[in-house]
Amino acid sequence: MMELNVLNRPSTVNLMISVEKEKIIRIMFGASVRSGELTSITTLTNLDIATERVKAIPALEQCSQNPQRRSSFCTNNWGHCSESIPLGAMHGTRKRPATLYCRTIYLKFGAMSVIPPCAKCSQVMSSMMDMGIVTIYQLQSIQL
Numbered sequence: 683m684m685e686l687n688v689l690n691r692p693s694t695v696n697l698m699i700s701v702e703k704e705k706i707i708r709i710m711f712g713a714s715v716r717s718g719e720l721t722s723i724t725t726l727t728n729l730d731i732a733t734e735r736v737k738a739i740p741a742l743e744q745c746s747q748n749p750q751r752r753s754s755f756c757t758n759n760w761g762h763c764s765e766s767i768p769l770g771a772m773h774g775t776r777k778r779p780a781t782l783y784c785r786t787i788y789l790k791f792g793a794m795s796v797i798p799p800c801a802k803c804s805q806v807m808s809s810m811m812d813m814g815i816v817t818i819y820q821l822q823s824i825q826l
């Protein structure tokens with residue numbers, strides 16, 4: 683169901699395309715955490731949802747326990763971002779790294795723009811590349 687109030691919708695959505703031998707294998711979507719109009723209760727609910735994502739995604743949990751300096755300055759909670767769910771889908775029993783093309787779209791205030799991953803998501807993506815789970819390319823240069 684679509685939230686009618688634009689301010690209560692997720693701030694970002696993410697699209698990740700998994701490619702193998704020049705063919706699209708999987709298309710994944712994610713949304714940033716937003717559980718309704720921001721109140722003290724929904725802020726806690728948002729944090730709970732993000733925390734559950736962290737517990738479910740090993741690279742996210744590992745990075746949250748060992749944040750890089752620049753990640754400490756990012757105001758998003760670990761697990762809050764729209765990239766979390768597609769990245770989490772990459773954990774498993776793959777024999778070789780998945781190749782992903784990633785695009786995050788900022789939706790707030792009725793305008794859409796492509797944005798780079800935040801410092802925390804960048805750390806998680808780098809960690810997953812270091813672990814040999816994925817190779818990620820950003821799709822920021824392609825116009826919407």
Ligand SMILES: [Zn+2]
Binds near residue numbers: 765800802804
């Ligand atoms: Zn992020």
